[in-house]
Amino acid sequence: xxxxxxxxxxxxxxxxxxxxxxxxxxxxxxxxxxxxxxxxxxxxxxxxxxxxxxxxxxxxxxxxxxxxxxxxxxxxxxxxxxxxxxxxxxxxxxxxxxxxxxxxxxxxx
Amino acid sequence: xxxxxxxxxxxxxxxxxxxxxxxxxxxxxxxxxxxxxxxxxxxxxxxxxxxxxxxxxxxxxxxxxxxxxxxxxxxxxxxxxxxxxxxxxxxxxxxxxxxxxxxxxxxxxxxxxxxxxxxxxxxxxxxxxxxxxxxxxxxxxxxxxxxxxxxxxxxxxxxxxxxxxxxxxxxxxxxxxxxxxxxxxxxxxxxxxxxxxxxxxxxxxxxxxxxxxxxxxxxxxxxxxxxxxxxxxxxxxxxxxxxxxxxxxxxxxxxxxxxxxxxxxxxxxxxxxxxxxxxxxxxxxxxxxxxxxxxxxxxxxxxxxxxxx
Numbered sequence: 001x002x003x004x005x006x007x008x009x010x011x012x013x014x015x016x017x018x019x020x021x022x023x024x025x026x027x028x029x030x031x032x033x034x035x036x037x038x039x040x041x042x043x044x045x046x047x048x049x050x051x052x053x054x055x056x057x058x059x060x061x062x063x064x065x066x067x068x069x070x071x072x073x074x075x076x077x078x079x080x081x082x083x084x085x086x087x088x089x090x091x092x093x094x095x096x097x098x099x100x101x102x103x104x105x106x107x108x109x
Numbered sequence: 110x111x112x113x114x115x116x117x118x119x120x121x122x123x124x125x126x127x128x129x130x131x132x133x134x135x136x137x138x139x140x141x142x143x144x145x146x147x148x149x150x151x152x153x154x155x156x157x158x159x160x161x162x163x164x165x166x167x168x169x170x171x172x173x174x175x176x177x178x179x180x181x182x183x184x185x186x187x188x189x190x191x192x193x194x195x196x197x198x199x200x201x202x203x204x205x206x207x208x209x210x211x212x213x214x215x216x217x218x219x220x221x222x223x224x225x226x227x228x229x230x231x232x233x234x235x236x237x238x239x240x241x242x243x244x245x246x247x248x249x250x251x252x253x254x255x256x257x258x259x260x261x262x263x264x265x266x267x268x269x270x271x272x273x274x275x276x277x278x279x280x281x282x283x284x285x286x287x288x289x290x291x292x293x294x295x296x297x298x299x300x301x302x303x304x305x306x307x308x309x310x311x312x313x314x315x316x317x318x319x320x321x322x323x324x325x326x327x328x329x330x331x332x333x334x335x336x337x338x339x340x341x342x343x344x345x346x347x348x349x350x351x352x353x354x355x356x357x358x359x360x361x362x363x364x365x366x367x368x369x370x371x372x373x374x375x376x377x378x379x380x381x382x383x384x385x386x387x388x389x390x391x392x393x394x395x396x397x398x399x400x401x402x403x404x405x406x407x408x409x410x411x412x413x414x415x416x417x418x
Binding site: 002004013029031032033034036038039040041042045046048049071072075076078079082083 | 112190191192193194195196197199200201202203204241244247248249250251263264265266267308310
C-alpha cells in the first residue's frame with residue numbers, strides 16, 4: 001500500500017507543512033515521481049516514529065536528525081551482523097562452535 | 110482511531126478524577142438525548158464514550174500508554190513499528206544515508222585478517238579482496254488505473270539526485286514487484302550491486318474496476334434505450350467504443366466487450382463486462398406517470414421467481 005502526501009499526513013496526525021519540511025530535511029524519504037510522493041509501509045512507520053519522538057520523548061528539531069542518523073546506523077549494522085551470522089550458520093558445526101566460543105570468552109586482560 | 114486523550118481533552122498525565130470530570134462535561138455537551146437529530150453530536154458522543162471507556166480502566170489506560178494497545182483497544186500490530194521494517198529491503202532505503210558506508214564493518218572485520226589480535230585470524234589474506242553483493246532496496250510506485258491498464262513509463266527520483274526509469278507493463282496489477290537489476294545498494298569490492306524492487310500499487314478508478322484480467326463497469330441507460338434497444342458509447346481502457354444495448358434490457362443485464370479487458374501474462378487480453386443500470390428521468394415525468402397508470406401490463410411479477418413474497 002502507498003499513501004499520498006495528504007493521506008500520509010492525516011494517517012500519522014501531522015500537518016502537511018510539517019511533513020513537507022521533514023521530507024526536505026530528509027528525515028523521511030518517500031519515493032518521488034514527478035511532483036508526486038508515495039509513502040509506503042516503511043515510510044509511514046518511520047513517520048510514526050518521528051511523531052512519537054517529537055510528542056512523547058520531546059526530541060526537538062536540533063536533536064532529531066542526530067537520533068535518526070544513529071537509528072539508521074544501528075539498523076545498517078544489524079543488517080551487516082545478520083549477514084555475518086548467516087555466513088557463520090553455513091559453516092560446519094565444529095567451526096560454528098569455535099566462532100561462538102571465541103565470541104563469548106572473557107576478554108584477555 | 111483518534112488519541113483518546115485528545116478526544117477527552119486532557120493531558121496524558123491527567124488524574125483519573127480529571128478524566129472523569131472532562132468526560133462528564135463532554136458527555137453533557139454531546140449526549141444524543143440532549144442533541145436530537147444532530148448526527149455530529151452523536152458521533153462525538155460515541156468517540157468520547159469509547160475514549161472514556163479506555164481511559165477509565167486503569168489497566169487498559171496503562172497498556173495504551175505503553176503502546177501495547179491502540180485507541181480502539183486492539184493489540185497494536187507489531188508491523189507498525191519502524192524496527193520491523195528497518196532490516197528488510199524497504200528499510201535499506203534508510204540505511205544508505207549520508208555518512209553510512211555499508212562496507213565499514215566488513216572492511217574493518219576482514220582487512221585485518223591475518224594480523225594477530227584483531228579480525229579473523231585465518232592466517233591467509235583471502236579476505237582482503239572481499240566482494241559482496243549489495244543489498245536490495247525497495248521502493249513503491251502508485252499508478253493510475255488507466256496507466257496500469259495501458260502500461261506506462263515512470264521516472265522515480267531519489268534524494269541523492271539519481272533517477273530511475275521504470276516501465277510498468279500493460280495490465281500491471283497491484284502488488285506487482287518489478288526487479289531492476291543492479292539498481293540497489295552498491296556492492297562491496299567487486300561484488301555486484303543489489304537490485305531495486307519496485308512495488309506497484311494501482312489507484313482506484315471512478316468507474317472502472319478490475320476483476321482478474323477483466324474490467325467491469327456499470328453503465329447507466331435510459332428507459333427508452335432499455336426498452337427499444339440502442340447503440341450507445343461506453344468507455345473502455347482503450348477509449349470509447351460503441352456497444353449495442355439489446356431491446357428489452359434491464360438493470361443488471363451484463364454485456365461483454367471481448368478483448369477490451371487487461372493484458373494477461375499469457376499475452377491474451379481479458380474482456381470488459383458492462384452492467385447496465387436502468388435510470389428513470391432525473392425529474393419525475395408527468396406523461397410517463399400517466400402512461401404507467403393506464404398501462405395494461407403494469408402489474409408484472411419480478412420477485413416470486415427469486416423466492417420473495
